[in-house]
Amino acid sequence: MHTVAVLALDGVIPFDLSTPIEVFSRTRLPDGRPGYRIRVCGERPEIDAGAFTLRAPWGLDGLGTADTIIVPGTADPTAPLAPAVRDALCAAAANGTRIASICTGAFPLAAAGLLDGLRATTHWAAADLLAAAHPDIDVDPDVLYVDNGRILTSAGAAAGLDLCLHLIRQDHGSAVAADAARLSVMPLEREGGQAQFIVHDRPPAPQGATLEPLLAWLQDNLGSDLTLADIAARAGISTRTLIRRFREQTGTTPLQWLHRARVRQAQHLLEATHHSVERIGAQVGFGSPTAFRDRFKKTTGVSPNAYRRAFG
DSSP: OEEEEEEEOTTBOHHHHHHHHHHHHTOBOTTSOBSEEEEEEESSSEEEOSSSEEEOSBOGGGGTTOSEEEEOOBSOTTSOOOHHHHHHHHHHHHTTOEEEEOGGGHHHHHHTTTTTTSEEOOOGGGHHHHHHHOTTSEEOTTSSEEEOSSEEEEOSTTHHHHHHHHHHHHHHOHHHHHHHHHHTTOOSSOSSOGGGGOOOSSOOOOTTOTTHHHHHHHHHTTTSOOOHHHHHHHHTSOHHHHHHHHHHHHSSOHHHHHHHHHHHHHHHHHHHOOOOHHHHHHHTTOSSHHHHHHHHHHHHSSOHHHHHHHHO
């Protein structure tokens, strides 16, 4: 039987810990047999889980014979990784064990060097921190999970369910995974990625940047038909200088910044009003409903209507 070891580190997030335990322990094969054996392994006998203290039945030695190791997120992803935990994870990886993280569980994998040179994800709110701390990792904050074969990472909270169902489908096929999804009251595949959950009050620019007045003007004029020449004229500079300053101060181009700001405003209108999708697209400056839908889906991973159903 396939053994799943769930690693509980100090400060483990209870939701992330319970997700794989519940999903895998309730998975049944077509003949009724359980699909998995579950172990909860702790770096110490007692683990601080915030609201309660967890007594783990297994120590780190339980990782050595597992087929899959799941690393849930922790409340402080910057906490140093204990050498014993790092060694246990690295030894398991060297032996070909499949290792997956949920939410900020990507940080221990990164600290162990298991994500170097790989694409990975984590909770969108911690993605910048992961990328800054580990520049060798290609951090993608927009997806629900990333499968690199033997190493997998997932985004925050409910994305752990998506990851677990993906692993069940790999191990036992779609029918078993679909049954596990029904028991979890989850679709086997969700629409979109975690980009739809990312909150941007305003596309970023450093406080005090020379472009700050221009960015405020753009924010107030999202509904206008603005060209690169219009924006440069407002700033009183050439288009070439405008593009260079945008790259320096925002990390993107003027039109990309404008698209992102328009989509963010559209998200707000989809949540807070009953205006039609066509009207909202026009309100935020898109020239046609098709252009609006295409840009919105490219940015958030879902259509405007799907976003409204989820958050309206």
